[in-house]
Amino acid sequence: MRELLRTNDIVLVSAVGALLDGAEIGHLVLDQNMSIIEGSIGIIPRRILVGEDDITQARRVLTDAGLAHELRGDD
Numbered sequence: 001m002r003e004l005l006r007t008n009d010i011v012l013v014s015a016v017g018a019l020l021d022g023a024e025i026g027h028l029v030l031d032q033n034m035s036i037i038e039g040s041i042g043i044i045p046r047r048i049l050v051g052e053d054d055i056t057q058a059r060r061v062l063t064d065a066g067l068a069h070e071l072r073g074d075d
Contacts, residue, residue, distance in 0.1 A: 001028065001049040001050065001051060001052070002049060002050060002051075002052055002055045003047050003048070003049055003072050004016075004027070004048045004049060004050050004055065004058050004059070004062070004071065004072065005047070005048050005062070005067075005070045005071055005072055006045045006046070006047045006048075006072060007045055007046060007070065008043075008044075008045045008046070010046070012067075012070065013029060013032070013046050013048065015067075016048055016062065016067065016070075017029065017048070019061050019062065019065055019067075020048075020050070020058060020061065023057065023058070023061045025050055025054045025057060025058050025061065026050065026051060026054065027048055027049060027050045027058070028048070028049045028050075029046055029047070029048055030046065030047045030048075030049060031044050031045065031046050031047055032046050059071055059074070
């Protein structure tokens with residue numbers, strides 16, 4: 001799994017999830033339940049991960065949607 005993006009914006013997490021679902025790219029959202037521990041103040045960013053085989057396609061989907069500025073560096 002590779003990290004696609006990291007954000008505190010829950011609306012962005014939802015939008016990216018919908019884009020990836022639409023492109024049939026499996027993904028995981030990590031740290032979404034950390035708000036229980038942190039007191040629901042949004043300090044800990046959520047991370048979206050995709051499989052190694054899907055990272056290029058996922059990056060292309062988000063770039064085409066105008067979200068290239070949200071992507072993590074391509075390590």
